[in-house]
Amino acid sequence: MMEYSLFLGCTVPVRARNYEISTRRVAEALGIKLVDLDGFVCCGFPIKSVHYDSFLLTAATNLIVAEEKDMDICALCSACTSVLTEVNSLLGRDYELRARVLKDLGIRRKYRFGNSVRIKHFARILYEDVGIDQIRRRIKNDLSQLRITAHYGCHYLKPSGIYDNFDDPEHPRSLDELIEATGATPVDYENKNLCCGASILALDERISLDMANKKLMSANEAEIDAMTLVCPFCSVMYDDNQRSIESRFGKSYDLPILYYPQLLGLGLGIDEKDLGLNMNRVRVNPLLEKLGGRLSHSTRS
């Protein structure tokens, strides 16, 4: 059985419980053991641009928690994956920096970082460790009527150098293949690689929402049933803020936004309620109706 420590980060446990619950249920169904460890803190992404030393130590704290238990990390947020992978690699190869970080953390024991612990995004675990064929074999429900676009976001694939080029950042395919594995049809669209703008939402809402609107516009033109994504930040933009965007730009999208585990869960036959679909801001009923079901939607808790 595959086993990973589950790194939730700051956003998932509070703003993306639908992502968390669907991930756990899918992992269970596919034989992936996700272990909750005490001691994880913020990954450090919010402070990387203002205090690099603090960022290093914060990220390193998480890597130490995982290495203590001799466990690789499965992360759900792309930004968390990116910074933990970056710091893991850096501390793994820079002996002096590693020594300084451990000293600043008040730790005497030597940790190996990049030479022992691996960090992987849950979607990448599905893609590489579980594999497309295995997923395809486990699908129980027919999703062939669904047209789904993939939003890769930025930190899932970039900077490509830290991810050993498991997918092409300019012409990515991994999420499209994962969509296809569920039986749904992956659909290409303009602005597929566009950033969601979440990183600057608090700094310049106007620019951020404009970026998100561009993506929604392009995805909508592709006549799809839903967009699927793998990062809670991206979901904040496209799901949580979809109504604000519609109002600001005079648009009407009504586009369901699914985390990939939610889509996969539907295919695996996991109950809709166990996938947290009632917590998605934009109603997913049109999509479920296409599949012959309907969720009694309650306001997001």
Add this chain to the structure above:
Amino acid sequence: MSDVLIVDDEKVVCRSCERILGPDGHDVDSALSGQEALDKIEKKKYNVVITDLKMPGITGMELLEAVKERYQEVDVIMITGYASIDTAVQAMRLGAFDYIPKPFTPDELKAVVVRALERRRLLDEAREKTMRTRVMFEYTMPDELYYLPEHAWAKVEKDGTVRAGMDDVFQKSVGDIVQIRLPSTGDQVEQGGLFVEIQDSSRRTHKLWSPVSGKVIQTNDDLLEDTTLVNREPYGAGWMIRVAPSNLENDLKNLMYGEALIKWWLNREIIEKKEDRYLQVSALDPKFKYEIAEEPGGEGIKYCFACGVCSASCPVREIDEAYNPRKIIRMALLGMRQEVLQSDFIWLCSTCYTCAERCPQGVGFTDVINAIKNIAAREGHIHPALKMQAELLEKQGTLYEIEDFDNRKREKMGLPKIHTDKTRISDIFKTTGFKQLLEKKDNDGV
């Protein structure tokens, strides 16, 4: 055509000017005092103000200063008596467009007004063109020359004589020149007095005032054959006269030179709100790029050759040109340290890494901009939103606090409870000194 205000304490002068300019389509008003002129200027937008130098109450010079301070786009022409040529020259240093000595002919008055309007039109056109195409309309001012600004230049030769000619601003506002009347060898010229008359293609005559006093020892006869030399090379082959100066030391004090000239020009440009076109070299910090290169992730700045792929790829720049990666890196390389560190735009990077992936030089701009932001933060310029996030982390160990209420919800969903160690990150911030930095007021006192 334009709105003109005549200011003179003699009614007859005002009426004469109205009769000269009115038939050409100018809308002419008059004022009998400096104060009346200021009152009128406050109510109506004039293109040109023509004022006598000597008036009771507010003098012509005082009126000039008041207009230039508050109404930068109004051109002021001084009417002077012979005895006040010196003052008139000084008035040009203060921003007067030109002066007309009394007595003047109708054509002389018309010519100078038309030249003022033409210059203004060229500047407005250039400004619009700059905004549309970012092509700069250049005025050249070789730095070894002395200037009666936007009028004439003088160059002190090694043998002590002075070569003089037309400034290219004057030349551009006159346009094509069909005839040039130079003084003759042996003639005396005086600073501020007439030394050359120019006829433009509309047959208007323009007068050029001499920048220096002395005896004309040579004239540029090539100009008589080919007037276009002045258009093409106003500071070179288009020179006009050579003079044995009679009062050089004093004359040069009335002219502008070197840094004083640049400051005069900049002051005017700043007044006309074009300061973003200029860079003061002495204010640049050549070590800034090395400072960035020393920061983690900043070393790539050394490899940039400004190809612009980063800017072309940037999704933020596509929405708002304020965030332009290539421009930021150029500013950093030039040494515009304070402008970069104190800017709002450095915080607009969405960290999408598209620029970094596509950069042919491997600059890694996303990490370079992070390096710049780290330096800015150390100097107290942290974006308030990021400061708030850091403070939340310091206080509660996570961006979103997980309280009992949240854990009960999680339990209901079958999710495990989460307990955050609230002190861990705070301890880290204390160790690294980030806590002290957050507690300091930023440079705006926040």
